[in-house]
Amino acid sequence: MRPNRLRQKLDAGEPTIGTHILSCWPTLVELIGDAANYDYVEFTAEYAPFTMHDLDNLGRAFELKNLGGMIKVEQKQYTHQAMRAIGSGFQSVLFADIRTVADAEACVAAVRAETPGTGGRLGVGMRRDVGTVLEGGSPAYVDALNEVVIAIMVEKRECVEDLEAILSAPGIDMVQFGSSDYSMSLGLTGQRSHPDVVQAERRTIETALRMGKHPRVELADIAGAKPYLEMGVKHFCIGWDVRILYNWWRTNGAGMRAMLTGEAAVPPAPQPVKAGTY
Numbered sequence: 642m643r644p645n646r647l648r649q650k651l652d653a654g655e656p657t658i659g660t661h662i663l664s665c666w667p668t669l670v671e672l673i674g675d676a677a678n679y680d681y682v683e684f685t686a687e688y689a690p691f692t693m694h695d696l697d698n699l700g701r702a703f704e705l706k707n708l709g710g711m712i713k714v715e716q717k718q719y720t721h722q723a724m725r726a727i728g729s730g731f732q733s734v735l736f737a738d739i740r741t742v743a744d745a746e747a748c749v750a751a752v753r754a755e756t757p758g759t760g761g762r763l764g765v766g767m768r769r770d771v772g773t774v775l776e777g778g779s780p781a782y783v784d785a786l787n788e789v790v791i792a793i794m795v796e797k798r799e800c801v802e803d804l805e806a807i808l809s810a811p812g813i814d815m816v817q818f819g820s821s822d823y824s825m826s827l828g829l830t831g832q833r834s835h836p837d838v839v840q841a842e843r844r845t846i847e848t849a850l851r852m853g854k855h856p857r858v859e860l861a862d863i864a865g866a867k868p869y870l871e872m873g874v875k876h877f878c879i880g881w882d883v884r885i886l887y888n889w890w891r892t893n894g895a896g897m898r899a900m901l902t903g904e905a906a907v908p909p910a911p912q913p914v915k916a917g918t919y
Contacts, residue, residue, distance in 0.1 A: 642770070642771070642776060642781045642782065642784070642785040643704060643730070643732075643770075643785075645709065645732045645733075645785070645788045645789070645790065646680055646681065646707065646708070646709040646732075647680060647681050647709040647711070647732060647733050647790050648732070648733075648788045648789075648790050650680055651790065651814060651815075651855055655875075656875035656876060656877075657680045657681070657857075657875070657876045657877075658678060658679050658680055658877055658878075658879065659679060659680060659681045659682060659683050659709075659711065659876075659877070659878040659879075660673060660679055660682060660683070660878060660879055660880050660881075661682075661683045661684075661685050661859075661878060661880060661881040661882065662682060662683070662684055662685070662881075662882045663684075663685050663688055663689040663881065663882060663883050664689070664882055664883075665684065665689065665690075665691045665692075665695035665696075665698070665699060667698045667699050667701065667702035668702075669882060670682050670699060670702035670703060670705075670706060670708065671702055671705065671706055673706070673708065674702075674705070674706025674707070674708050675706070679708065680708070680709055681708055681709030681710060681711050681733065682703065682708055682709070682710060682711070683711040683712070683713060683735065683878055684699055684710065684711070684712050684713070684726075684731075685713045685881070686712050686713055686714060686715075686722065686726075687713045687714060687715040687737050693725060693729075696712075696725060696726055696729035696730075696731070697729045697730070697769055699729065699730070699731075700729040700730025700731065700769055700770075701730070701769075703730055703731070704730060709732050709733060709790075710726075710730060710731040710732060710733070711731065711732075711733040711734065711735055711790070711792070712726040712731045712733075712734055712735070713734075713735040713736075713737060714726070714734060714735070714736060714737065715737050715738065716737060716738035719736060719747055719748060719751045720747075720750075720751045720762070723736075723748075723751040723752050724751065724752075724763060724766075725768075727752060727763075727768075727770060727786070727789060728766050728768030728769060728770050729768065729769050729770070730769050730770055732785075732788070732789055732790065733789060733790035733791070733792060733815075734748070734751070734752055734789065734790075734791060734792065735792040735793070735794065735815075735817070736748040736751075736791070736792070736793050736794065737794045737796070737819075738794065738796065738797065738822075739793045739794060739795065739796075739797065739800050739807065740797045740799040740800055741799065741800075741803065741807070742803065742806050742807050742809075742810055744807075745793060745807045745808075745810035745813060746760065746810050748791055748793060748812075748813075749761070749791060749810060749811065749812035749813070750762040751763075752786060752789045752791060753786055753787060753789070753812065754782070754783040754786040754787060756783055759787060760811065760812065761786065761787075763786055765777045765778040765782070770782075770785065790814045790815060791812050791813055791814050791815070792814060792815035792816070792817060792857065793807075793813055793815070793816060793817070794817055794818075794819045794822070795807075795816055795817065795818050795819065795823075795845045796818065796819030796820075796821075796822035796823050796826070797822060797823065797826050798823070798826040798827055799826075801823065801841045801844065801845065804844070804845065804848050805848060805852070808848065808849065808852050808854055809852070813854060814854065814855060815854065815855045815856070815857050815876065816845060816846075816849040816854050816855070816856050816857065817856070817857045817858070817859065818841070818842040818845040818846070818856075818858075820833040820838050820842060821833060823838055823841055823842075824838045843872070846858075846869070846872050846873070846874060847872070850872075850873050855875070855876050856873075856874050856876065857874070857876040857877065857878060858874050858876070858877050858878075859877075859878050859879075860877055860878075860879045860880075861879070861880065861881075861884060862879065862880065863879060
């Protein structure tokens with residue numbers, strides 16, 4: 642079984658860097674690996690179209706470049722998407738839309754082996770993670786499932802209100818605040834900088850640290866990292882392929898059009914998305 646790079650980093654207390662892709666083109670994973678600065682790639686499957694074949698091909702690319710693979714899965718798809726992604730070679734799962742302790746327990750059950758004391762529901766499979774026919778049902782398979790990194794989104798009012806109980810669910814490793822969803826759940830849609838939203842984000846980070854969990858922050862770029870570093874955050878996932886492309890196309894397209902038409906001004910690129918947006 643392949644070592645879980647993200648798990649190793651977390652257990653050693655080392656910082657981690659990831660980046661997001663919505664495209665399931667595995668060549669992007671190879672390019673990220675060649676950039677030589679990332680520990681894992683998050684395939685943000687909650688927002689992207691994909692097939693089971695895409696998951697397998699992404700898994701091959703992770704292995705080729707010695708990268709961890711994380712998948713972000715949506716509510717009501719926890720068990721199926723987590724199971725198939727792990728079977729394809731993903732070694733961490735980010736679960737969206739957590740509201741209750743029962744939700745958190747369902748996330749753990751979706752990735753752990755169904756053995757005594759784990760709370761898991763996964764049985765033996767014939768998938769890529771076990772060489773299809775080589776290690777299915779072996780002790781190494783069970784160990785690998787128990788090493789899968791479980792991350793949850795704290796992005797709903799109910800989750801913040803019951804945060805300590807939810808983070809007490811055995812098996813939760815990483816925690817990420819989502820200001821867009823949280824602001825919407827408060828009736829403050831789009832107000833990600835509202836004091837109540839900012840306070841909830843700080844509470845989430847401080848509670849996670851106090852309870853021995855690993856808070857993770859999303860950033861469009863590294864300009865916004867300093868306040869989180871000062872809070873003790875060591876785990877960041879930076880950039881989305883689609884936003885990087887959009888900003889480049891908008892800025893350079895406007896600049897080229899200005900050169901061709903003689904316009905004096907080039908419209909600025911849109912402001913980067915605030916950390917913890919989704």
